[in-house]
Amino acid sequence: MKLDSVRVFVVGNPPPGWGGRYFIFLKLTTACGIEGVGEVYAATFGPHVVAGMIEDVFARRFAGQDPRQIEALWRRVHGSGYTLRPDVSLMGVMSGLEMACWDIAGKAAGRPVCDLLGGRVRERLRTYTYIYPEEGESEAIYHDAERSAERALDYVAQGFTAVKFDPAGAYSAFDPRQPDLASLELSERFVKLMRQAVGTRADLLFGTHGQFTPAGAIRLAKRLEPYDPLWFEEPVPPEMPEEMARVARATSIPVATGERLTTKYEFARVLATGAAAILQMNLGRVGGLLEARKIAAMAEAHYVQVAPHLYCGPVVGAANIHLAASIPNFLILESIERWGGFHAELLKTPIRWEDGHVLVPTAPGLGVELDEAVALAHPYPADGRLHLEMADEPLG
Secondary structure (H helix, E strand, O other): OOEEEEEEEEEEOOOOOOOOOEEEEEEEEEOOOOEEEEEEOOOOOOHHHHHHHHHHHHHHHHOOOOOOOHHHHHHHHHOOOOOOOOOHHHHHHHHHHHHHHHHHHHHHHOOEHHHHOOOOOOOEEEEEEEOOOOOOOOHHHHHOHHHHHHHHHHHHHHOOOEEEEOOOOOOEOOOOEOOOHHHHHHHHHHHHHHHHHHOOOOEEEEEOOOOEOHHHHHHHHHHHHHHOOOEEEOOOOOOOHHHHHHHHHHOOOOEEEOOOOOHHHHHHHHHHHOOOOEEOOOOOOOOOHHHHHHHHHHHHHOOOEEOOOOOOOHHHHHHHHHHHHHOOOEOOEEEOOOOOHHHHHOEOOOOOEEOOEEEOOOOOEOOOOEOHHHHHOOEOOOOOOOOOOOEOOOOO
């Protein structure tokens, strides 16, 4: 079995745009006609530039190769251009290509990918969602503690047992900084009202975007501790896990991190320093399913749990599901609400969600097929903005 071709889809995410401005999907096809789908979570260049990167890496490293030789393919890509280090864009490309190889391998074997990763540990995966506004509602909800508490109750009524929110303020290329008193007060008000609303029926997941210094993050954590959040996400920037470890040692709230990290080497530093109790790798960036499986095994030896990150499309979501189903130290899975809307439209068979849980698919491969007609009907403009962006000027 040999890889023959790649096709890339740069898909604009229509309003409300939850999951980012665009998704980058790819399809690999073997010479014998087996197709596999993947998704790249690379936001450092425009998506059409990334599409060219995908085609380049495929031509150099994947064309004519056996898609089941994932370890060898990974090592060759990791060393491309004399690198052998965590390159976030290259590993994003590798992640999508590797994901599609697993999809092909599963289809060829007639087994779901989780069975090839060691077998499933669980059939149902607990999920959480970010708190989003209702249809037609203003995004002012993100800064409105009272309304967010009401929405948290809505999600609990739907079956969710955890909700995430991040009221701590904007973030910029000039962070980290100290939080101002208004941000501290608003953050405390959010968790207080949220806890009063949901009681013990749901965990509270407090997000930030690495915008604070360790001292500032510790000040914020002290405000949040009385309300017992399940985690304090990325309290400082990700480059220096030694500094994040200072925050972890100073608070009773478990620290979570990992959406911006890539490869086992960066996560090894997080584990060695004790910087986090929860790892949030994104399967479209971290280096792929096998790399994530290795990181999960490293985390298991440190009694650290895994909560796969999702702020992209449903193919990464499907890969997250197979990883989560196959590891003993899984904690919770990020959903974008109940996997409906455009995420469901992009798939021929949507991901199944019920009573706060995702059901692990039993179909061969990743268990999802991209609806190419829908993908092609939503092109993203070549002059569009990046998937996520931060302020270009200092905020404090």
